[in-house]
Amino acid sequence: DTAVSQTPKYLVTQMGNDKSIKCEQNLGHDTMYWYKQDSKKFLKIMFSYNNKELIINETVPNRFSPKSPDKAHLNLHINSLELGDSAVYFCASSQERLRGYTDTQYFGPGTRLTVL
Amino acid sequence: QQQVKQSPQSLIVQKGGISIINCAYENTAFDYFPWYQQFPGKGPALLIAIRPDVSEKKEGRFTISFNKSAKQFSLHIMDSQPGDSATYFCAASPGTYKYIFGTGTRLKVLA
Numbered sequence: 001d002t003a004v005s006q007t008p009k010y011l012v013t014q015m016g017n018d019k020s021i022k023c024e025q026n027l028g029h030d031t032m033y034w035y036k037q038d039s040k041k042f043l044k045i046m047f048s049y050n051n052k053e054l055i056i057n058e059t060v061p062n063r064f065s066p067k068s069p070d071k072a073h074l075n076l077h078i079n080s081l082e083l084g085d086s087a088v089y090f091c092a093s094s095q096e097r098l099r100g101y102t103d104t105q106y107f108g109p110g111t112r113l114t115v116l
Numbered sequence: 117q118q119q120v121k122q123s124p125q126s127l128i129v130q131k132g133g134i135s136i137i138n139c140a141y142e143n144t145a146f147d148y149f150p151w152y153q154q155f156p157g158k159g160p161a162l163l164i165a166i167r168p169d170v171s172e173k174k175e176g177r178f179t180i181s182f183n184k185s186a187k188q189f190s191l192h193i194m195d196s197q198p199g200d201s202a203t204y205f206c207a208a209s210p211g212t213y214k215y216i217f218g219t220g221t222r223l224k225v226l227a
Contacts, residue, residue, distance in 0.1 A: 040219075041203055041219075041220045042219055042220070043160065043205060043217040044217070045215055045217075048213040048214060055213045090160070092159070103148050103150070103165075105150075105215065107160050108159050109157075109159050110159050
């Protein structure tokens with residue numbers, strides 16, 4: 001069974017469109033994340049959610065709106081897509097840190113977004 | 117202060133050799149330092165991680181060395197194999213919800 005899954009794997013769209021990427025984890029984790037990996041492989045955190053609550057928003061434009069309907073899902077909706085949004089988007093999850101727990105992040109397979 | 121500097125950007129090693137990747141940080145609030153391995157078309161996967169209360173951690177052929185006073189940590193891959201060819205990322209976290217990643221090192225192990 002896939003621990004963290006994302007759909008779709010590839011997304012090609014025109015500038016100005018609105019699109020969504022879905023993420024689901026079956027690990028029972030409390031915390032979920034969205035990352036953006038650009039063409040130079042640089043990996044940057046966008047959002048962190050804990051128990052469906054937004055914890056971190058790393059100065060991401062408000063065209064990006066994450067939504068967490070429950071602890072197992074964190075979807076990413078992007079409005080008015082721009083050329084610079086082209087990247088690979090990764091969802092990840094981890095268990096909230098408690099004494100003795102590691103903070104292993106489990107990443108999904110990624111969604112390659114291409115904006116034309 | 118939130119940066120993690122990683123070097124080298126790329127590395128070519130002969131099979132059986134030692135691969136060494138270095139990272140440096142400035143924020144003393146960081147208290148968890150994982151290394152991730154990423155193969156093309158895949159998401160990053162945790163390789164090994166360390167906390168600042170130990171200076172070294174070894175798991176199989178992979179070792180993290182940690183120098184708290186210098187604010188540096190490194191990944192050593194012993195007996196490097198062609199299957200180790202991937203991009204490696206160091207990261208640092210001041211808490212559960214935020215991770216700062218290094219810029220990545222593309223490792224190629226020649227057969």
